[in-house]
Amino acid sequence: MPKVFEGYTVIELADRRNQFVGKVMADSGARVIQIEPVTGSDARFTGPFVNDQRDPDRCLDYWWFNTGKESLALDITRLPGQDLLRRLLATADVFVESTKPGTLAASGMDFATLSKANPKLVYASLTDFGQDGPLVDYVMNDAAHLAFGGQMGSTGYSEPKTTPIGGQGRQAFNMASVMMLHTITAALFEREMSGLGQHLDVSIHDCCAVCTERAVSYWMWYDEPFLRQTGQHAAPTYRTSNQMQAADGRYAIVTTPRFNQNSWVKMIDWMKEKGVAGELEEPQWMDEFYRAEQVRHGTAVADGIKRLIATETAEQVFLRGQGMGLPWVDIRRPEENLQYDHYKERGFWVDVQHDEIGKPVPYPKGFFLSDELNMRPERRAPHLGEHTRSILQRDLGLSTDQIEILTTTGVAR
Amino acid sequence: MTGPGLPPGFLNGVRIIDFSWYAVGPWGPRMLAPYGAEIIHIEPPHQPDDHRFDFRPARGINAKDQKVWAEEGSPPFYTGPYWNQLHNGKLAICLNTRHPEGMRLLHELIKKSDALVENFSGNVLDSWDLTWENLLKLNPALTYLSTAGFGHKGPWGGFRTFGPSAQAGSGLTYTSGLPGREPAGWGYSHMDIAGGWIGGLGLIMGLLQAKRTGKGVRVDYAVTEAAMALLGPYFLDFQVNGRGTDRPDFPPGNHSEWPGVAPHNTYRCAGIDRQGQDWWVFIAAETQEQFEALCDVMNKPELLTDPRFATNEARVKNQDVLDEIISTWTAPRRRYEVQDVLQSVGVIAVAVQGAEDRVDYDPQLRHREIYPVIQHPEIGEFEIEAFPPKMSRTPANNHLRSPLIREHTDYVFGELLGMSEKEIGEYREQGII
Structure with missing residues (x-):
């Protein structure tokens, strides 16, 4: 079966905000041409770099977010560059861009103009604040979005004087990119019937703002603001932390769920084995209703579990807990997952050949295990301008002389 | 045939069977409701979805009635706030899949549907004998999205997680915090929402693929894997440079590591506050x-x-x-x-x-109509959080509501499956529906 986006051509204006969109589409079979400045996309200079040597072709962050794409280095602030981009867009299926609203209209590349020449074009704008509104001129980065959108406000420690925290890894851009991918796929589905494209407007701030679980509905319905707390969801009051320290100093996320009888008996046996069952050994705890009441209003169960966790390694907490049907998982560093057979058996690590360092590098496969969607990186990220010549020649029909003029005048690289 | 009360949309005629619960699963189908998909949310009889309760009554919104319901255990017909987000725009029925007749009805529904979505732990559908092979026999063009913390395939396939533990296993929790301190993680289930959206992506991709190829699509979605795919550069730094995240300066709090910029x-x-x-x-x-x-x-x-x-x-x-x-x-x-x-x-x-700042004072969110007011037959008018993307020609409908309990029994069993009123009554008495 072909990959899900096979047959689609995507033109992407390089940007740290939207590059994940093109990556997932390329990994899913689309031909993705990234248009980047002749000096290289900003994303090439993010770091980390191979051996910490700054080099636009050896930026690992860029490698991850740009697998399978082609690079066309083109100065689209100049007329010849704009003309070539317009010609590419005349036949493209999807245009992914993140420019400030109004920027592309100035050179006749707004949706209204482009869709006249190419009515099937899906024009996907992923921007900080969307296409309109009082704050569209604000300058932002990923952490700023997590602050303004509510993620930080809910995240941190159980200390009212300690700073809120934003997670690493550009998760604001990531979640908005996922929303844009969903919207593009929906638009392509719709296009199967209508034959028409449309303009898609996704705002990173909008996406963050609706991604804080119950924080907003609690304010709307109960007028209750949240407290940040360690190892626990933000909530109107402080609660027992789900984050417990194991014997090896590592942490695990451990909940006190509504134990079924089977899980409870096994857990108590485990506590007895470790000599930490305490009062939980007493017969009244075998009664489910009593237990549920205590879990809701008391701390004896959480305290007992805390004692248990302190006797085991975090990994054992995970393996033995799961063996009892408890949703307990150790807090791992990302790279620790490389060792586990589970992910190997699922084929989660996919080798991508890197001639720059003379060996393949195992990449995370992507979001899904699915033979039919077959999302996986097939090719390394492009070097700066790696495909400029072939695209100008094959796709746009330019002669060698014309290409020479474009490169010597600095329009292309 | 389209379900009652569905908005006009380009997904009219697309039918999804939705066994999702908790938070990560419901998002996938919910993201298609604003475009007119017919999503049939199935709850077991006498076991209403947890989020219908949302743990306590809403203040000022039918609070008195909700209290009576919680005390007497009578059938719920009103809803908790998060229920209105997670199951917005869906239809609701109760079906006992443990009864052979209930299972037969499910088979009939699968034959008439485009997708089946569930986030049970790994082995539930297999235990119903609804393996992928058997699902394909019922409906060769079905999209089947299963969501589980570690997915279905593999040695941890039956393991259980919820949002925070899936985040913990992936590395996402570890990457958030002040250096030298315990992890701060995420103060909400990030992978229930962002992870739910990723599941939604798998669902719409599956529907597109099935539409283009005419063949069924199986998506085994492991939330921990998706979270790892949100952390790609950390894996590459480790693989290429041998630099792990076990360092005294990591996580860097709110400082920026890549790129290194200050302030x-x-x-x-x-x-x-x-x-x-x-x-x-x-x-x-x-x-x-x-x-x-x-x-x-x-x-x-x-x-x-x-x-x-x-x-x-x-x-x-x-x-x-x-x-x-x-x-x-x-x-x-x-x-x-x-x-x-x-x-x-x-x-x-x-x-x-915080939430108050966004809801009451953020001029941009107000301008973008992120908190629309919707109508509900039992609760009246109230605000919800919108589905944010804006499509120019086929916009999302952000004025839908969540279903009452068993609200669509007559439509699904009567109109769709052709059962008579008498049969529906009998099946109800037997606890099948």
């Missing part, structure tokens, strides 16, 4: 121009010639000292004042906003 942090402002927590503003200067503008606003031009701060490289090395200087400036100032004055000169600066 880049939260700074305490004047005032406290209703819970007694300090107010904060986030400030970053990613370019020399931004840093110069920041110094100008703070009236500290001397920093620009101070070798500790003159270049970005120097600022990164000395960012703790720089943070102190900026904090001294922000401390007596209101957070929105800092935001306004710095944004006006092109410096990245925004208040750390």
